Amino acid sequence: MQSESSEQVRSVVAAADTRGKHRISAELKRLEQETRFLEEELELLDKMEKASAACKEMLSNVETGPDPLLPVTHGPTNPSWDRWFEGAQDASSCKCWIL
Numbered sequence: 441m442q443s444e445s446s447e448q449v450r451s452v453v454a455a456a457d458t459r460g461k462h463r464i465s466a467e468l469k470r471l472e473q474e475t476r477f478l479e480e481e482l483e484l485l486d487k488m489e490k491a492s493a494a495c496k497e498m499l500s501n502v503e504t505g506p507d508p509l510l511p512v513t514h515g516p517t518n519p520s521w522d523r524w525f526e527g528a529q530d531a532s533s534c535k536c537w538i539l
Contacts, residue, residue: 506512
């Protein structure tokens with residue numbers, strides 16, 4: 441009777457061990473896949489040029505061209521607006537309290 445129970449325990453342990461091996465194998469495959477992915481990413485980073493050189497090139501391109509969202513004007517579109525930004529021409533004729 442003792443031998444029968446020990447054989448049952450061994451079969452249960454062997455079945456549990458098989459599932460454990462499967463989990464370990466699956467985890468190992470996942471880690472290998474992640475390792476390959478990281479190695480490929482490192483190879484891509486090695487092939488890229490330095491970030492500072494790319495930033496300098498982009499900065500020079502941005503600075504040389506006009507802003508496409510701003511209209512190009514060569515003077516005030518409405519000369520009467522200039523009086524609001526130039527300040528008083530003659531301090532004695534200025535009737536404002538701030539100046």
